[in-house]
Amino acid sequence: xxxxxxxxxxxxxxxxxxxxxxxxxxxxxxxxxxxxxxxxxxxxxxxxxxxxxxxxxxxxxxxxxxxxxxxxxxxxxxxxxxxxxxxxxxxxxxxxxxxxxxxxxxxxxxxxxxxxxxxxxxxxxxxxxxxxxxxxxxxxxxxxxxxxxxxxxxxxxxxxxxxxxxxxxxxxxxxxxxxxxxxxxxxxxxxxxxxxxxxxxxxxxxxxxxxxxxxxxxxxxxxxxxxxxxxxxxxxxxxxxxxxxxxxxxxxxxxxxxxxxxxxxxxxxxxxxxxxxxxxxxxxxxxxxxxxxxxxxxxxxxxxxxxxxxxxxxxxxxxxxxxxxxxxxxxxxxxxxxxxxxxxxxxxxxxxxxxxxxxxxxxxxxxxxxxxxxxxxxxxxxxxxxxxxxxxxxxxxxxxxxxxxxxxxxxxxxxxxxxxxxxxxxxxxxxx
Amino acid sequence: xxxxxxxxxxxxxxxxxxxxxxxxxxxxxxxxxxxxxxxxxxxxxxxxxxxxxxxxxxxxxxxxxx
Numbered sequence: 381x382x383x384x385x386x387x388x389x390x391x392x393x394x395x396x397x398x399x400x401x402x403x404x405x406x407x408x409x410x411x412x413x414x415x416x417x418x419x420x421x422x423x424x425x426x427x428x429x430x431x432x433x434x435x436x437x438x439x440x441x442x443x444x445x446x447x448x449x450x451x452x453x454x455x456x457x458x459x460x461x462x463x464x465x466x467x468x469x470x471x472x473x474x475x476x477x478x479x480x481x482x483x484x485x486x487x488x489x490x491x492x493x494x495x496x497x498x499x500x501x502x503x504x505x506x507x508x509x510x511x512x513x514x515x516x517x518x519x520x521x522x523x524x525x526x527x528x529x530x531x532x533x534x535x536x537x538x539x540x541x542x543x544x545x546x547x548x549x550x551x552x553x554x555x556x557x558x559x560x561x562x563x564x565x566x567x568x569x570x571x572x573x574x575x576x577x578x579x580x581x582x583x584x585x586x587x588x589x590x591x592x593x594x595x596x597x598x599x600x601x602x603x604x605x606x607x608x609x610x611x612x613x614x615x616x617x618x619x620x621x622x623x624x625x626x627x628x629x630x631x632x633x634x635x636x637x638x639x640x641x642x643x644x645x646x647x648x649x650x651x652x653x654x655x656x657x658x659x660x661x662x663x664x665x666x667x668x669x670x671x672x673x674x675x676x677x678x679x680x681x682x683x684x685x686x687x688x689x690x691x692x693x694x695x696x697x698x699x700x701x702x703x704x705x706x707x708x709x710x711x712x713x714x715x716x717x718x719x720x721x722x723x724x725x726x727x728x729x730x731x732x733x734x735x736x737x738x739x740x741x742x743x744x745x746x747x748x749x750x751x752x753x754x755x756x757x758x759x760x761x762x763x764x765x766x767x768x769x770x771x772x773x774x775x776x777x778x779x780x781x782x783x784x785x786x787x788x789x790x791x792x793x794x795x796x797x798x799x800x801x802x803x804x805x806x807x808x809x810x811x812x
Numbered sequence: 813x814x815x816x817x818x819x820x821x822x823x824x825x826x827x828x829x830x831x832x833x834x835x836x837x838x839x840x841x842x843x844x845x846x847x848x849x850x851x852x853x854x855x856x857x858x859x860x861x862x863x864x865x866x867x868x869x870x871x872x873x874x875x876x877x878x
Contacts, residue, residue: 520867524823531829546832553825 386479387431390445392420393480394438409433453478456489462805504584518568525561529554567623585624587709590699592619592629597681598700603633604640632698636679642668643676657771659747660729670729670749671767678769686744686770690719692763704742705770708790715801716787718748719768726750726764733773733784743773743784815839818859820850822868830863 395405406416409430418424426434435442457474478485532550536542542550602608610633620626643666655661663673671689678687678700686702690713699707707713713720718730729749736742748768756762778784788794791803815838821827822845831841839861844853847868854862 524826524865528823528825528829531826531833535829535832549828553828557825 386422386476387426387446388420388422388424389476389479391426391434391438393482394440394445395420398438400438405434405437408437453482453485453489456492457485460488460492518564521564522561522568525557525564529557529561532557585622585628588620588622588625589629589632592617592625593632593700595619599679599681600633600636601645603636604645610634610637635675639668639672639675642666642672645676645680648676649680659749659769669751670727670747671751671765674747674749674767674769684772687767688713688717688719688770689765689767690723691765692723694720694723697765702770702772704772705736705744706789712803713790714788714794715803716785716799717768718746719766722748722750723766724750724764726752726762733782735784735786736789743775743778745771745773747771814860816857816859817841817861817863818854818857819843819863820847820853820868821845821863821865822847823865826865 395402402416402420403413406413409416410433411430415424419426431442431445435445438445454474457478458471461471461474532553536547536550536554600608600613603610603613610630613633614620614626614630617626617629620629647666648662651662651665655665657677659670659673659677663670666673674687677683678685684702686705686707687698687700688696688707689698690696694712696707696713699709701707717734718732722728722730727749729747731745731747734744734746736744746768748766750764750766753763753765786796788796788799791799791801792806794802795806796802817834817839819827819830819834819841821830821843827843827845831843834841842857842859844850845868846853850864850868
C-alpha cells in the first residue's frame with residue numbers, strides 16, 4: 381500500500397487524538413459517516429477540497445495527512461526487522477504501521493539505532509581486548525615490571541647477609557622499576573578508561589590519530605618546512621592522549637617529512653599547473669612512486685581529495701574520507717575498490733570512475749597503485765601497501781561516455797544487487 | 813654436573829636479580845637479550861637450562877626447536 385493510500389489511517393488517528401467522533405466530523409464536513417468510515421479505512425481515495433476541509437477540521441496541514449510516513453522512519457524499521465524473522469507479509473505493511481502508530485514506530489526505530497550503537501561499541505572493545513597489540517604490549521610492560529620488583533624485593537627480604545653494594549644496587553632497581561610501574565599502570569588505565577563516555581570507548585589509538593590529522597586538515601606546513609619536528613608537534617597535540625596514538629602519529633608525520641623532501645609542496649603546485657593532475661607524469665617528473673604523489677596531493681586541502689591505504693591483509697592503515705565517499709571505520713571495505721585490485725602489483729596503476737550509490741550524482745575518479753615496503757629478503761615475498769587517491773568529479777565535468785562503475789563503501793550499507801563481492805547482506809531496503 | 817643456564821630476557825633489572833639468585837645457587841649464568849638471535853645463541857652454547865622471556869620482542873616461540 382502506498383504512502384498516499386494511507387491518508388485515511390492518518391485521518392482516523394488524528395481524529396481519535398482530538399477526541400472527535402466519526403459522525404461529528406462527517407457532519408462538519410458535509411459527508412455521511414459511512415463514507416468517512418470508508419475513507420478512514422483507506423477504501424476510498426481522498427483529495428482536493430474534501431481533504432483540505434478535513435485537514436482544517438483536524439487542525440493540521442493537508443500534507444501532514446498525505447506524507448506523514450517518512451521514508452527514513454520506514455527505512456529504519458526495515459533495518460530493525462532485518463534478520464529477525466519478521467514475515468514478508470508483515471514487512472510489507474511497515475508503512476501502514478508507521479501511519480497508524482507513528483510514536484511506537486519512532487520508539488522502535490530509535491531503540492534499534494541504540495542497540496546497533498551498543499553492538500558496535502561491544503565489538504570495538506572486544507576487538508581491542510582480544511587483538512590489540514598495543515594493549516598486549518601495555519599489559520606485558522606492567523607484568524614485567526611487577527615481576528622485576530617482586531624478584532628484587534624477595535632478595536632484599538630473604539637474604540639478611542646481602543653485601544651493601546648489592547643491597548644498594550637492588551634498592552636502586554626497585555626505585556626505578558616502581559617508577560616505571562606507576563607510569564605503565566597509568567598508561568594502561570588510560571587505555572582502558574571507559575568513564576569518559578562513548579567517545580572515549582570508541583576512541584582507539586588509530587581513531588585518535590585520525591581525529592588529530594583531521595583537526596589539522598591533513599596538512600602540516602610547519603613540519604614540511606622543517607620549522608617543527610614531528611616529535612615536537614606530537615608533544616603539543618592535546619588530542620593524542622595515548623602512547624600508541626602518539627607513536628602512530630609520529631610515524632605518519634615522519635612519512636610526511638620523507639615525502640615532502642622528495643616532493644616540495646610549492647614545486648608540486650607549480651607542476652600541477654603545467655601537467656594537471658596526471659599522476660604518472662607527476663611521479664615521473666619528481667622521480668617518486670605513485671603512492672608518494674597520491675599522498676602529497678591528498679595533503680593539499682583545497683584539492684579536496686580523499687586517500688586510503690591498505691596492507692596486504694586488506695587492513696586499512698590510513699583513511700581520509702571526503703563528502704560522498706565514506707571509508708568504513710569498522711569492518712572491511714568494498715572488495716571491488718581498485719585499492720585491492722593493485723595489491724601485490726607494485727608499479728601498476730588503475731584508474732576507475734566510481735559511483736558509490738546509484739541514488740547520488742556524485743562521481744569519483746579513483747587512482748590506485750601499490751608499492752613495496754622495506755627491503756628485499758631472499759625467499760620471502762615482499763610486503764606491499766596499496767594506496768588509492770579519491771578525486772571528486774565536478775558534476776559539469778562528468779563525461780557520459782566514460783564507464784562509471786557502481787561500488788560500495790562496505791557490504792552492510794551497500795544496496796548493490798547481485799554483487800559477486802558481497803560478504804554479508806545489506807541492511808538497506810530496496811528504496812535505497 | 814656443570815650447571816649452565818642461559819637467561820634470555822630484555823629487562824635489565826630482571827636479569828640482575830635472576831643472575832644474582834642463580835649464581836648464588838651455583839649456576840653459571842649467560843644472558844642474551846636479542847629475541848631474533850635467541851635460538852642461534854641456544855644452539856651455540858648448549859646450556860643445561862634456558863630461562864626464556866616468552867614475550868621477548870622479535871622472538872617467535874614457535875620457531876624454538878634447537
